[in-house]
Amino acid sequence: MTAPGRIPPCADHHDARGFRNPHDPTIRTLRDVWRWRREAVPAPWPDRIEDPPQPPPARLGPGRIAATFIGHASFLLQIGGRCVLVDPVWSKRASPLPFAGPKRVRAPGQRLADLPGCDLLLVSHNHYDHMDLPTLRAVRQRWAPPAATGLGNARHLAKAGIHAARELDWWQHVELAGLRITYVPAQHFSARTPWDRNRSLWGGFVIEAIDAPLGACVYFAGDSGWCPFFAEIGRRFPRIDLALLPIGAYAPRFFMRTQHMDPDEAVMAHRALGARRSIGMHFGTFAGLTDEPIAEPVEWLARARAEQGLAEEAFVTLPFGATLELPAGA
Template identity: 40%
Template sequence: MYKYTVIFILAIIFFCYFSFAYSKYYNGNVSDHFDGSRFFDSDLNNEKNFFDFLKWRVTEKSSPWPDKVPNNQFDLPPARVMGSDLRVSYVGHVTFLIQTQGLNILTDPVWSERASPVSFAGPKRVIDPGINFEHLPPIDIVWVSHNHYDHLDLATINLLWQKHKPRIITPLGNDTIIKASNSEIEVEAYDWGDQVIINDYVKFHIEPMQHWSARGLFDRNKALWAALNIETNSGNIYFVGDSGYGNGRYFKKAREKFGSFRLALLPMGAYEPRWFMQYAHMNPEDMVRAYIDLGRPFTVPSHYDVFKLTDEPRGEALIKLEKAKKFLSVGDKIRNLEPGQFWLVPSIANAE
């Protein structure tokens, strides 16, 4: 295990050395979360650095994962879901197909075998995506929450562009990364607090979340990260790709701003060891607390059991989720989906 860890670290260093030229992603005015060079969180910034990463990898107490888990269920989504009906299909990790109001929206699409800068090392998918790529309906919108490799998968973005020509929406700076891969791709980049009109019935709100960004050693926080609220005339859909809990500050602010949510898609994996991961990733108890902060909407957890990113064993997140639900006395509105499963989400009237 140690040998493979060293090889992976050396591969990252090699890649990052040659990616230095692409580390300036955004030029813009100074703001309360951008200093002219890097983005930051004015309330609570991530103090962990590359040396902390090395400390974790050298001292890690990692649990073994299976090389492959068979996926015996693959969704065949309809071409469109019209009106106020809401269908959400779990592809895997944090990739969801959201269908409502005649739109097909993909979040953080990753179909690649590895979440890594190189094809021969790094976190490998242990279960196949829940929708075969060729069975996707016409994709209208792609949302990319930030630039980590398990969220911004350039190979998948290129395939989606070639086949579907979707409208790609992302926080500031991530457009530079995508266009450096393929200059023909059209990307829209937005700041925290921005609103994006999709059509007469749907609006995107780009919202803060507690995280950070980097694809190499020299580009830390040079691209922005964000949560997404999808406002529809039948309720809000709140998607978080990655976030620490941070005493619930951003979840509580989202509830204050938007009032209620029909659906929340919240991460709960890659959480051990807590001393290193707590700022950036929620564990299952954190996720349940975020669900409470948001007003207890219908919720699907994500970011677990697909890529081995951290030390916890595969399957632990779901066990801890059930314990957290009992400990915090929550109802049955949190529904875990396996890749390939979908949910016809009830109306917001049933979420009250």
């Protein structure tokens, strides 16, 4: 682990200037941005979708794993008898501005107050659709859980009153709340302003129950393009019970390819990981974040499963607010 604010040099993915992707750079020029704005034909999204209410999740014992889909990339995970909030976002916009930026068209699938607890908080990277300071502040005020994130991100969490977040480099781990948390690589980038691009690290998490009798392992990808990291994570963690994989925000492809998987690539990632089950995420929540139609990621995932010979139950999407529960280590 690294002290908050210190970025060690000389790794394959960072130096004194910041962080980088070792496999496929996600550098985007102003010309790329102008091309997107000039050629884009964003699909229309509805102003609002009302999802059927789901029962609040109950706290489970150590023999069960559960994932409750809040929306976009926000989940309540239950593993080893602990409740873990990952990338929680309850705000109306994924933006630094309350009046502009990607706007929520679906309410969070569960109210924060209805969750059974939060023993640990994980934040994958600093983009506004994953790191929402008002929500993080509310989580701290309600539960004050320990927190873990990537290098360079603790300074942001401190603005939400979270002053002891553990910063991790790729492949580093820490034990918190009876769980072993490993920060694993992803192919993406970071920025909260035009002036801090790639000054903090992005990644995913592997969460393992230390004292669960049958063992339990959950992988949360964060944001990532398709890359060799998935196979490497699968080699290092050969028993992933549940993987949470992004399937949306992939259009236009020329612009998003290196940083966001499409559903075909998400199925490839599921196979590369060797995961027992997967849940799709990062879709259908914030208008203005991507150009694809709101329903396309889920429809495409169904086609990708069939074309790649994957059973329907192996890689699913959940209704907003719904919970998938399975036995640990079965």
